[in-house]
Amino acid sequence: MQYSQKDISTIENANIVSDLPDKITNDKRWDKLQDVEIPEHLKDMVKKKDMEHRYFNDTRFWQKIPYFKNVSKDEFMDVHFQNQNSVTKVDHLDDLLDELVDPSFLEDVHNGMIKAPMNIRVSPYIMSLINWENPLNDPLRKQFIPVASDFKPDHPKLVLDSLSEQEDSPVNGLVHRYFDKALFLPLDVCPVYCRFCTRSYAIGSDTDLVAKLSFKPVPNKWHKAFAYIASRPEIEDVVISGGDTYMLTPARLRQIGELLLAIPHVRRLRYASKGPAVLPMKILSDKEWSQALIDSVELGRKMGKDVVFHTHFNSPNEITDITREAMLYLFKHGVTVRNQSVLLRGVNDDPEDMIHLVRKLSYMNVQPYYVYQHDMVKGLEEMRTRVSDSLELERIVRGATAGYNTPLFVMDAPGGGGKRDLHSYDYYDELTGISVYRSPSVDDSKIYLYYDPIDLLPEKGKKLWTDPKKHNDLINDAILQSGYKELEPAL
Ligand SMILES: *Cc1c(COP(=O)(O)O)cnc(C)c1O
Numbered sequence: 426m427q428y429s430q431k432d433i434s435t436i437e438n439a440n441i442v443s444d445l446p447d448k449i450t451n452d453k454r455w456d457k458l459q460d461v462e463i464p465e466h467l468k469d470m471v472k473k474k475d476m477e478h479r480y481f482n483d484t485r486f487w488q489k490i491p492y493f494k495n496v497s498k499d500e501f502m503d504v505h506f507q508n509q510n511s512v513t514k515v516d517h518l519d520d521l522l523d524e525l526v527d528p529s530f531l532e533d534v535h536n537g538m539i540k541a542p543m544n545i546r547v548s549p550y551i552m553s554l555i556n557w558e559n560p561l562n563d564p565l566r567k568q569f570i571p572v573a574s575d576f577k578p579d580h581p582k583l584v585l586d587s588l589s590e591q592e593d594s595p596v597n598g599l600v601h602r603y604f605d606k607a608l609f610l611p612l613d614v615c616p617v618y619c620r621f622c623t624r625s626y627a628i629g630s631d632t633d634l635v636a637k638l639s640f641k642p643v644p645n646k647w648h649k650a651f652a653y654i655a656s657r658p659e660i661e662d663v664v665i666s667g668g669d670t671y672m673l674t675p676a677r678l679r680q681i682g683e684l685l686l687a688i689p690h691v692r693r694l695r696y697a698s699k700g701p702a703v704l705p706m707k708i709l710s711d712k713e714w715s716q717a718l719i720d721s722v723e724l725g726r727k728m729g730k731d732v733v734f735h736t737h738f739n740s741p742n743e744i745t746d747i748t749r750e751a752m753l754y755l756f757k758h759g760v761t762v763r764n765q766s767v768l769l770r771g772v773n774d775d776p777e778d779m780i781h782l783v784r785k786l787s788y789m790n791v792q793p794y795y796v797y798q799h800d801m802v803k804g805l806e807e808m809r810t811r812v813s814d815s816l817e818l819e820r821i822v823r824g825a826t827a828g829y830n831t832p833l834f835v836m837d838a839p840g841g842g843g844k845r846d847l848h849s850y851d852y853y854d855e856l857t858g859i860s861v862y863r864s865p866s867v868d869d870s871k872i873y874l875y876y877d878p879i880d881l882l883p884e885k886g887k888k889l890w891t892d893p894k895k896h897n898d899l900i901n902d903a904i905l906q907s908g909y910k911e912l913e914p915a916l
């Protein structure tokens with residue numbers, strides 16, 4: 426059997442042509458290969474759909490929004506254009522979507538904003554990738570724009586700052602929870618505001634519901650964080666998050682890298698950003714910023730230290746040909762990129778979507794590192810999944826691609842237990858939705874409890890939560906069954 430043109434065309438929907446050097450393309454040995462008889466296929470040819478991850482949207486997709494109809498590619502690629510035209514008020518949304526959506530949708534958003542604990546900030550890039558014909562079900566709309574009709578009451582066991590980060594903060598803006606890792610939060614702004622943000626207790630400006638703590642980017646405050654890190658010889662690994670490192674000026678980004686790398690015991694740095702998912706063009710058009718990142722990576726390498734970049738893609742819909750180019754740029758400049766996703770109901774909890782995301786990231790040389798069980802955050806019950814749903818998803822995803830590109834499904838244990846392999850619970854009851862975890866490396870005297878969203882529990886389980894007087898019995902029973910009743914529950 427010969428590999429026919431027809432076979433090839435069934436899988437050919439990729440717009441990626443790897444730029445092979447002429448030397449290889451013209452190599453006569455390839456012609457010889459054409460004459461070799463191909464062994465009989467034991468597997469059916471794959472379907473076009475299964476190769477979807479190789480397709481990267483390279484159209485002028487933004488021009489379908491009337492407001493951006495005349496925006497050229499150059500203009501769209503300019504990060505200033507993106508920032509200036511980001512939607513930060515619901516009124517902007519009204520103007521932008523006037524002809525695109527039903528007025529009832531806008532009303533739904535207005536009502537949603539009243540309940541939401543976050544402000545909004547949505548780039549033209551993301552606005553253009555939302556399917557406005559069906560915004561209620563769109564995975565990007567769900568991440569960034571609240572609607573009242575989605576709203577579900579909070580779980581009764583939910584608290585603000587569910588990760589208790591403040592208890593592990595020796596100075597404002599630094600979390601030292603694990604033995605050798607620290608989390609540095611240099612600023613409180615982001616290129617986008619995610620509704621599901623764990624740090625909604627600190628990120629973005631004040632809204633009616635949450636009077637926020639302030640992490641204003643006062644470099645003096647940073648010095649305290651650096652002094653603390655320098656005074657703790659066990660810290661080898663610093664995560665620089667935020668807010669979001671996309672919002673640091675190139676000079677500041679470089680400065681943080683240099684100061685931290687200069688501390689002898691600091692061996693590993695990670696810059697974390699949601700930016701590539703919402704403003705991928707910045708990497709290509711704000712070359713000063715990308716260069717600062719690349720320089721930090723190179724400085725680290727010269728010193729024998731590892732500096733990498735962590736992204737936060739949640740949906741394959743966030744990824745276009747602009748993203749591919751941006752990630753390729755970093756790859757060619759030697760920047761290791763890893764991704765951390767948050768598992769969100771209706772966004773990426775469908776196996777097909779998660780596999781698509783994982784393969785698409787891998788195709789761009791972005792390593793899927795973690796998928797987080799959604800934290801217990803206010804006003805977001807409709808976005809959480811049950812532990813059992815997440816574990817089922819993991820079973821399906823594992824094996825879909827290389828093991829090193831297969832994300833580990835983790836939960837950040839409420840009450841400050843840190844990240845736990847989702848599978849590693851000591852007890853889990855699908856009826857009450859209560860799971861019990863231990864985290865000996867963080868605190869071996871405690872147990873950590875997570876609660877599945879009540880609306881997804883079986884009817885009998887839902888009934889168990891209707892009487893607040895019985896909640897403690899449910900919890901105590903779970904603790905008893907876990908076999909760790911001598912340990913103290915964290916929250
Ligand atoms: C997530 C996190 C880290 C990094 O953890 P890894 O599992 O190594 O990715 C460090 N400190 C804090 C407080 C964190 O939340």
Ligand code: SF4
Nearest residue numbers: 615618619622668699
């Ligand atoms: S970019 Fe990160 S820190 Fe900022 S709102 Fe989103 S999840 Fe939170």
